[in-house]
Amino acid sequence: MTNNEQTTVLVTGANKGLGLETARRLGALGWTVFLGSRDESRGRAAADTLLSQDIKVTMIPLDVTSDASVANAVRLVREHTDRLDVLVNNAGASGHAVPPAEVTPEELHGVYDTNVYGPVRVTNAFLPLLRASDNPRVVMVSSAVGSFAAITDPDQPAAKLHELAYSSSKAALNMITVRYAHALPDIKFNAITPGEVANHTFAATDMNHHTGQLTVTEGTDAIVRLATLAPDGPTATFTDRLGPISW
Numbered sequence: 009m010t011n012n013e014q015t016t017v018l019v020t021g022a023n024k025g026l027g028l029e030t031a032r033r034l035g036a037l038g039w040t041v042f043l044g045s046r047d048e049s050r051g052r053a054a055a056d057t058l059l060s061q062d063i064k065v066t067m068i069p070l071d072v073t074s075d076a077s078v079a080n081a082v083r084l085v086r087e088h089t090d091r092l093d094v095l096v097n098n099a100g101a102s103g104h105a106v107p108p109a110e111v112t113p114e115e116l117h118g119v120y121d122t123n124v125y126g127p128v129r130v131t132n133a134f135l136p137l138l139r140a141s142d143n144p145r146v147v148m149v150s151s152a153v154g155s156f157a158a159i160t161d162p163d164q165p166a167a168k169l170h171e172l173a174y175s176s177s178k179a180a181l182n183m184i185t186v187r188y189a190h191a192l193p194d195i196k197f198n199a200i201t202p203g204e205v206a207n208h209t210f211a212a213t214d215m216n217h218h219t220g221q222l223t224v225t226e227g228t229d230a231i232v233r234l235a236t237l238a239p240d241g242p243t244a245t246f247t248d249r250l251g252p253i254s255w
């Protein structure tokens with residue numbers, strides 16, 4: 009078993025918002041944190057903040073839409089460790105909330121490149137390092153709007169938003185999570201949404217212009233819970249901070 013000092017985690021999109029808070033909280037457990045950021049200067053500033061809190065953190069330049077960037081990130085992480093215990097696929101793009109009748113393939117592609125192809129690209133590239141862990145865990149940061157149950161519930165405010173790219177990208181990510189979990193039973197794959205589906209709440213970040221009702225700490229409760237699963241923990245689940253939610 010690995011102890012806290014030896015546990016390693018890579019968080020994508022960790023220069024701000026939920027990713028940065030995830031990095032901070034897992035780093036506060038004594039873990040070694042690889043802080044992914046597509047912009048080096050923003051990533052370095054975020055890493056410096058965590059370093060000042062005595063967190064063991066290394067900034068990894070990582071654009072999840074680029075094969076070359078992801079390959080370089082694997083190379084950089086390998087300079088520090090031969091094992092990755094936890095991967096948090098957090099980086100996400102909201103797109104422009106275009107309704108179905110007006111959406112373009114370009115809009116879809118931009119959102120899917122980050123939210124769908126990104127987690128697949130990063131997960132597959134890091135599989136050899138994950139397989140070297142004795143309790144590998146992958147957390148997919150999805151969304152309540154990726155839930156068919158939520159979007160077909162007229163009481164959910166999101167059901168009335170006629171948006172296509174972001175919601176369908178997160179629905180795809182949910183299926184991707186289950187397909188990985190079933191295909192790779194030695195690695196735990198779980199999807200989370202940062203909000204509380206039952207209470208129609210989400211976390212205040214730049215992505216929603218800070219209109220969320222929850223803090224980033226509350227918004228990362230589910231991420232941290234799934235990242236810290238014991239070896240006998242579940243796989244192929246979808247949860248929010250209150251517990252399991254419907255797909």
Ligand SMILES: NC(=O)c1ccc[n+]([C@@H]2O[C@H](COP(=O)([O-])OP(=O)(O)OC[C@H]3O[C@@H](n4cnc5c(N)ncnc54)[C@H](OP(=O)(O)O)[C@@H]3O)[C@@H](O)[C@H]2O)c1
Pocket residue numbers: 020021022023024025026027045046047050070071072073098099100101122149150151152201202203209210211212213214215216220227
């Ligand atoms: N806030 C919520 O309540 C909520 C609800 C449902 C789902 N989520 C999901 O939670 C995750 C984090 O979002 P957030 O709310 O923390 O929003 P945020 O503050 O806007 O953070 C998004 C992060 O993703 C990064 N990113 C975007 N495209 C990227 C790319 N191609 N490569 C690498 N990083 C990229 C951003 O980097 P830059 O700074 O360079 O743009 C930023 O670090 C997302 O997957 C989002 O869909 C959030």
